[in-house]
Amino acid sequence: MSISSRFSVGIHILSLIELNKNTVNTSESIAESVNTNAAVIRKIMGMLKKADLITVQPGVAGIQFARDYADITLLDVYHAVHVVKDNELFSVHNNPNPNCIVGQNIQGSVEHYFHRAQQAMEDELKTMTIKDVINDIRKDVHS
Amino acid sequence: MSISSRFSVGIHILSLIELNKNTVNTSESIAESVNTNAAVIRKIMGMLKKADLITVQPGVAGIQFARDYADITLLDVYHAVHVVKDNELFSVHNNPNPNCIVGQNIQGSVEHYFHRAQQAMEDELKTMTIKDVINDIRKDVHS
DNA sequence: CAACTTGTAATCATTATCATTACATGTATT
DNA sequence: AATACATGTAATGATAATGATTACAAGTTG
Numbered sequence: 535m536s537i538s539s540r541f542s543v544g545i546h547i548l549s550l551i552e553l554n555k556n557t558v559n560t561s562e563s564i565a566e567s568v569n570t571n572a573a574v575i576r577k578i579m580g581m582l583k584k585a586d587l588i589t590v591q592p593g594v595a596g597i598q599f600a601r602d603y604a605d606i607t608l609l610d611v612y613h614a615v616h617v618v619k620d621n622e623l624f625s626v627h628n629n630p631n632p633n634c635i636v637g638q639n640i641q642g643s644v645e646h647y648f649h650r651a652q653q654a655m656e657d658e659l660k661t662m663t664i665k666d667v668i669n670d671i672r673k674d675v676h677s
Numbered sequence: 678m679s680i681s682s683r684f685s686v687g688i689h690i691l692s693l694i695e696l697n698k699n700t701v702n703t704s705e706s707i708a709e710s711v712n713t714n715a716a717v718i719r720k721i722m723g724m725l726k727k728a729d730l731i732t733v734q735p736g737v738a739g740i741q742f743a744r745d746y747a748d749i750t751l752l753d754v755y756h757a758v759h760v761v762k763d764n765e766l767f768s769v770h771n772n773p774n775p776n777c778i779v780g781q782n783i784q785g786s787v788e789h790y791f792h793r794a795q796q797a798m799e800d801e802l803k804t805m806t807i808k809d810v811i812n813d814i815r816k817d818v819h820s
Numbered sequence: 821c822a823a824c825t826t827g828t829a830a831t832c833a834t835t836a837t838c839a840t841t842a843c844a845t846g847t848a849t850t
Numbered sequence: 851a852a853t854a855c856a857t858g859t860a861a862t863g864a865t866a867a868t869g870a871t872t873a874c875a876a877g878t879t880g
Contacts, residue, residue, distance in 0.1 A: 535678065535679070535680050535681055535761055535868090536762075536765050537767045538678055538768065538837065538838090539768045539770040539837085540837090541767060542767065543770050545783070546770070546779065546780075546787075549779055549783060550779050560855090561857070566774055567779055567780045568770060568780065569771070569774050569780065570770065570838080570839075571838080571839050571841095572857095573839080573841080573842095573858095573859085574840090577858085577859080579858095580858070580859085590857070590858095591846080591856090592846045592847080593847035593848080593855080593856050593858095594846080594847060594856065595847095595855080595856055595857085596856095608794075617678055618678055618679075619679075622679050623680060623798075624679065624680045624684060624685065625679035625680060625681065625682045625685070625868095626682060627682040627685050627686050627711060627712070627869095628682075631709055631710050634710040635814070635818055636689065636696050636697070636710055636814060637689075637712065639814045639818060640688070640689050640692060640810070640814060642817065643813035643814055644688055644689075644810065646813075648685075650801055650805075651751075651798050651799075651801045651805075652798065654798050655766075655794045655795065655797050655798035655801075657797065658793055658794045658798075659790075662790045662794075667783070667790070670785075670786035671778070671779060671782045671786055674782040674785065675778055675782060678836075678837090681868065682868085683868090683869090703824090703825070703826090704825080713870075714869080715826095716828085716871070716873095719826060719827065719828080720827085722826085723826090723828085733826070734825090734826075734877080734878080735825075735826045735827065735876070736824080736878035736879080737877080737878060737879085738825055738878095739825095770838095
């Protein structure tokens, strides 16, 4: 199991806006950098737009940040691209036997712990921003 | 995307050992409690055995803890059932364009943040034990 | 040997992902 | 208005993982 690469592609797209700000980024040019199909990029762009992270206009080339990229956390992107449903990072087996003590009560307990683990991960994502990623890349380029 | 329910089933199996300790647990009886097929249970039992969490003998009905269940963390189970490969909770898009500044450097940066997020989740799982789950279920039963 | 268990491989339906193609729709320029 | 080029979006297909199921080999006990 792995969380969809839509997440890393979303981060890639957002980083490009700043790092390629001297040129106009089209879904086609972004697709070349990411090395995928332009339709895939457009779909993800649509998700980023819906989450108010970017602005894009139908028919007009170019993407802009909808807000300061220092304030866009990786958690924002993660939510935007719908890679994990709310509280469903871990799946719990369905319909355990109601005639069994354990079957009857295990779901509530397990869900509670799974929720805590998922929360820890998401809290960590909240501490990282697109600006951090951009800075990393700039540092790599100049070293 | 969701992490396989093998994880929650593994926890269920382990809890049953203690909560049903007065009876002999066979893959068949466990399958009834979990509400799945016995072969599925046997496969997961095999994983738990390989990870030295339980002892099982071919041909002999019954499972035992291989060590104190107060010392078996949910992280142990998570690793045992192979639901997430090492450092691959998040997948990163492959082969970004090497002719692009961002494409060339983004993987390293993103992988670093993804690793941190995964680590936070696994660290949290490490704080939870099978004993905690068993206690929860016992409490539910008596309330 | 007979009955029962675990161990394990093969098959199948279902689901998600990602790449691709195609086309509708929107915008700008001439 | 016509052309060129962009985004938006639906449909299709290959690939992979999951979980249920069946079947059977191999181990154990009485």
